[in-house]
Amino acid sequence: MARISIEGVTKRYSDGSAAVDNVSIEVADGEFLVLVGPSGCGKSTLLRMIAGLEDITSGAIRVDDRIVNDLPPKDRDIAMIFQTYALFPHMTVEKNLRYGLKVRGTPKAEADARVQKAAKTLGLLPLMNRRPGQLSGGQRQRVAIGRALVREPSVFLMDEPLANLDTKLRVHMRTEFARLREQLRTTTVYVTHDQVEAMTLGHRVCVLRDGVVQQIDTPDQLFARPKNMFVAGFIGSPEMNFAKAKVVGRTVTLGSHAVGLPDDVDLARHDGREIVLGIRPSDFYERADGQFMVDVELVERLGSENIVVFPVAAESVRADRIGGRASAVVDDEEALQAGQAGRTPFTARLDGTAKARAGVPLRLGVAPEALHFFDPQTGLSIGRR
Ligand SMILES: Nc1ncnc2c1ncn2[C@@H]1O[C@H](COP(=O)(O)OP(=O)(O)OP(=O)(O)O)[C@@H](O)[C@H]1O
Ligand SMILES: [Mg+2]
Known part of the structure; x- marks a missing residue:
C-alpha cells in the first residue's frame, strides 16, 4: 500500500508546450483516483511519469515519502495496465500470469500461490490452459489484469484498460473493476476519457484540461458543484x-x-x-x-x-x-x-x-x-x- 504525491509536476516535450502543466495531486493510501479529460489533455503523460516511463521536466513525484523522479520503473513497485493488453500468444493463460514472477525470480511455491489467487479472483481458473487466441476480449483483459495482480504491487496504474472492448463488455468489466477495487484496496490511478467510467469507478475524480487540473473531487461533488463551465460541461450526459x-x-x-x-x-x-x-x-x-x-x-x-x-x-x-x-x-x-x-x-x-x-x-x-x-x-x- 502506498500514498502518491504529485507536486507541481510539469512535462514539456521538445516542441515546447506543456503537456502536463504544474499538476499537484495527493492520492491517499488505498484510494482509487481517476484522471479524466478529453483526448490530448495529458492523462497518459502524467500516468507514464508516475510509472517512470517518461521524464519529469519539473516538480516531484513521491511514493510514500520517497521521491521517485529518478527511480527506474522496475524499482517503483508499480504495475501498469494498458489499453492494448499484449499477452504472449504462444503461452497459456497460466504461463502468461506466471511470466512476470518468473523473470523476477519469485520462488515457485510463492508464484504458484499468487497465480492461483489472482486466477480465482478474476474467474480465470477454468481458462488456465487456453491460449490468448482462444479467449474473448474481456477474458484477455482479465488475464492482463491478472499479470499485474500477481505482482502484488503497492500501486496500480491503468491507462484506458477498457477502451478496446465493445460497449456491453465495457459495462460488464466496469462492474468487475468496481468489485476488484473494493476487494484489493490497492492505491490506483486510472485513466479514461469516459466520464461515466470516471464517475462510477473513482473514489475521487481529477478533471484535466490542456494539462491543467480543473477540479479534484468526489463524483457527487463534481456533478453537483462543478468549479467551472468546463467541468460542468464534461461531466454528465446529455x-x-x-x-x-x-x-x-x-x-x-x-x-x-x-x-x-x-x-x-x-x-x-x-x-x-x-x-x-x-x-x-x-x-x-x-x-x-x-x-x-x-x-x-x-x-x-x-x-x-x-x-x-x-x-x-x-x-x-x-x-x-x-x-x-x-x-x-x-x-x-x-x-x-x-x-x-x-x-x-x-x-x-x-x-x-x-x-x-x-x-x-x-x-x-x-x-x-x-x-x-x-x-x-x-x-x-x-x-x-
Ligand atoms: N512524445 C511526444 N512528443 C511531443 N508531444 C507529445 C508526445 N507525447 C504526447 N505529446 C503531446 O502531449 C499532449 C498530451 O498527450 P497524452 O498522450 O498525455 O494525452 P491523453 O490525455 O492521454 O490523450 P488520449 O485520451 O488521446 O490518450 C498531447 O498534446 C500530445 O500531442
Ligand atoms: Mg492517453
Whole structure:
C-alpha cells in the first residue's frame, strides 16, 4: 500500500508546450483516483511519469515519502495496465500470469500461490490452459489484469484498460473493476476519457484540461458543484445546457424565461449584467406551474426516458471555448451562427412516461438549487455562498 504525491509536476516535450502543466495531486493510501479529460489533455503523460516511463521536466513525484523522479520503473513497485493488453500468444493463460514472477525470480511455491489467487479472483481458473487466441476480449483483459495482480504491487496504474472492448463488455468489466477495487484496496490511478467510467469507478475524480487540473473531487461533488463551465460541461450526459442570461435583482432572465435565484446564491456583483446560466437536462421536470413554457422541437423516446429538445431565445455559449488555451479559437463558424441567431437548443431529460410531443407546447420546471451560474469571461462558477 502506498500514498502518491504529485507536486507541481510539469512535462514539456521538445516542441515546447506543456503537456502536463504544474499538476499537484495527493492520492491517499488505498484510494482509487481517476484522471479524466478529453483526448490530448495529458492523462497518459502524467500516468507514464508516475510509472517512470517518461521524464519529469519539473516538480516531484513521491511514493510514500520517497521521491521517485529518478527511480527506474522496475524499482517503483508499480504495475501498469494498458489499453492494448499484449499477452504472449504462444503461452497459456497460466504461463502468461506466471511470466512476470518468473523473470523476477519469485520462488515457485510463492508464484504458484499468487497465480492461483489472482486466477480465482478474476474467474480465470477454468481458462488456465487456453491460449490468448482462444479467449474473448474481456477474458484477455482479465488475464492482463491478472499479470499485474500477481505482482502484488503497492500501486496500480491503468491507462484506458477498457477502451478496446465493445460497449456491453465495457459495462460488464466496469462492474468487475468496481468489485476488484473494493476487494484489493490497492492505491490506483486510472485513466479514461469516459466520464461515466470516471464517475462510477473513482473514489475521487481529477478533471484535466490542456494539462491543467480543473477540479479534484468526489463524483457527487463534481456533478453537483462543478468549479467551472468546463467541468460542468464534461461531466454528465446529455451535456449541461448553457446560455447567456441577465441578472436583474433576485431574478435571472434567459430569453423570455425568468427564474428566481436560489437562497444560497448571491449575484449582487453581477446585477444588470450578463452571466452564463447552466441547467442539466436531468434537472428539468414537467410541471404545470414551471418557469419554462417551451416549444418542443424534437422528442427522442428511449424507453425509460425521453429526451426533449426545445429552443431558448438566448445566446449560446460553448463550455469548451471559455477559459483554458482553446479559448483563443473564437472564429468558430458554428458558435458564431448560433450566437447571431440568438437561439440555443436546450435539452431536457424527462421520464419515459412524459407525454411531450414535437410541436406541442410544454411547461417545464427547474428547482432553483439545480441552477448553475458562471462568469462569461473566466467560465468560473459564481454566486454560491
Ligand atoms: N512524445 C511526444 N512528443 C511531443 N508531444 C507529445 C508526445 N507525447 C504526447 N505529446 C503531446 O502531449 C499532449 C498530451 O498527450 P497524452 O498522450 O498525455 O494525452 P491523453 O490525455 O492521454 O490523450 P488520449 O485520451 O488521446 O490518450 C498531447 O498534446 C500530445 O500531442
Ligand atoms: Mg492517453
